[in-house]
Amino acid sequence: MRTRTFxxxxxxxxxxxxxxxxxxxSSHPDGLExxxxxxxxxxxxxxxxxxxxxxxxYEVKGVENDALAGxxxxxxGALVVLVLAGxxxxxxxxxxxxxxxxxxxxxxEPEQRDAKDLDRLGHRARRIDHPGGG
Numbered sequence: 001m002r003t004r005t006f007x008x009x010x011x012x013x014x015x016x017x018x019x020x021x022x023x024x025x026s027s028h029p030d031g032l033e034x035x036x037x038x039x040x041x042x043x044x045x046x047x048x049x050x051x052x053x054x055x056x057x058y059e060v061k062g063v064e065n066d067a068l069a070g071x072x073x074x075x076x077g078a079l080v081v082l083v084l085a086g087x088x089x090x091x092x093x094x095x096x097x098x099x100x101x102x103x104x105x106x107x108x109e110p111e112q113r114d115a116k117d118l119d120r121l122g123h124r125a126r127r128i129d130h131p132g133g134g
Contacts, residue, residue: 014078015075015078
């Protein structure tokens with residue numbers, strides 16, 4: 001399976017899980033809220049600065065259907081994480097390969113080029129199967 005095909009299938013699966021599984025998420029308070037209620041300091045909690053945001057309480061504001069509001073919030077959240085993680089990975093990958101003076105081969109290992117590298121350099125690619133070069 002090609003990498004692009006795998007990535008598309010993984011993206012669709014992640015979005016389906018985020019959209020569908022969020023419908024089945026528990027409506028009970030999370031662990032911290034539960035302990036705060038049980039111990040008796042839940043009434044001292046203050047609203048988050050993001051409490052009025054469009055995705056607060058894991059729902060999209062303005063959508064009347066609770067299942068759809070939660071599913072959309074899950075899909076939007078998954079897409080935001082994908083964009084942030086993908087952008088970070090792209091930036092790190094580009095930054096790491098931007099310095100041509102850095103040799104990342106283990107000490108003593110000869111440089112090897114594949115056909116794409118040789119084509120990019122304008123050379124005709126030929127395969128050498130043994131160290132003798134013949």
